[in-house]
Amino acid sequence: MSNTFLIIDDDMNIRKMLKQIVLKNNFGRIVAELSSGEHAVEEINFYNPDIVLIDLLLPVKDGIDIIDQTIAQGFTGKFIMISQVENEHMVSSAYEKGIMFFIHKPINMLEAIHVIKMVSQNIELERSVNLIKNVLSGIDSSSTSTNVSSIEDGIRNVLTDIGIISEAGSKDLITVIHRIILHKKKNPLISYQLQDIYQQIANEDANTKDVKASARTLEQRIRRTILKAMENISQLGLDDYYNPKFTEYSSRLFELKQVKQEMRYIENPAEERGKINIKRFVEGVISQINF
Incomplete structure (x- = not known):
């Protein structure tokens, strides 16, 4: 590196x-x-x-x-x-x-x-990714299917590790992160907007009548799920500041300053909660699974 x-x-x-x-x-x-x-x-x-x-x-x-x-x-x-x-x-x-x-x-x-x-x-x-793209001219459908499964397993492992796999928004989060990984694989140099990803997913939902409202709802579920992840990590830090999961995830998925603010909130609910950034969390998960 x-x-x-x-x-x-x-x-x-x-x-x-x-x-x-x-x-x-x-x-x-x-x-x-x-x-x-x-x-x-x-x-x-x-x-x-x-x-x-x-x-x-x-x-x-x-x-x-x-x-x-x-x-x-x-x-x-x-x-x-x-x-x-x-x-x-x-x-x-x-x-x-x-x-x-x-x-x-x-x-x-x-x-x-x-x-x-x-x-x-x-x-x-x-x-x-760029090196692989330059070397390989194509990937057969079976290897693509295996790769998709591997990516999703990696995401689930991280969400399980931080205690949010059973949260209502975890499926949405897996879908969004998976979509971004595929986006990065096609062209790692092109940036992405989370709102565009939400809109794409909402557009693909056959039951969606109001795409904008559906995209907002999806974002809200994801935000609540990530906030729960911060709460879990912060509680680990309060119990043991040197807990391996706390030291690994507190700065990888969140801003450490916000994690400390969440720790203060847990100890005293009169304090403000820590703030999360969805894009940082997503990039942290992608980095963690080493796709």
Whole structure:
């Protein structure tokens, strides 16, 4: 697992910490470090790194604008947002622009390692899929059927592991994740929108009269199911912070900060609940099953 990284943050200590995490864990090499967004678009296009670790709020040009411009110019690398911003609108905007994962400030070493490892694994999977596509000209129906079964078994194993396989939305979640995996296999470089996936599934349901309403209902069931998964993982963390399932899934499927907020809620229901991000959860499951 060796990728190239470009770090953009106006805090020198943050840059040093991120560089140390990348190098000490053998994630790859650092091709450049920037302290502002002034020339970030040009530098990203020049170095073409596999992963950009980028602060949301930067001098001259903010992280969202940089992401927007580089993607528009054809950059296909991955972005990991580094930020202490709590504004939900700004966070949602970042996800819409192509961010899949956040590392919150102050940086938690465990969370940062998990997130970078997960994104690195996703890149390796994409490379493997492309390699297979280049080598194989076709796959017969029997092997396709076996592969489909294997994918679904992998998803079910993860959902069982985190205690949500019996939840009402688990079937919907399996369908959505399976659909996204097939989408990635066809073209790993093309992004997807969850709303489009929901709409496709709703369109295929012969009993659906109102497609938009059905898609919203499907999303709500999935959201409730993922929230239950966060609750389960958070309870594990309260019982034993070093529980292997907690350390594995708390940062792979969720933002660690939100898991800790859910832990506070479990101890005191007067607290706010932790927030989930469906796309992050889905990408985490895909990374976990190593499709």
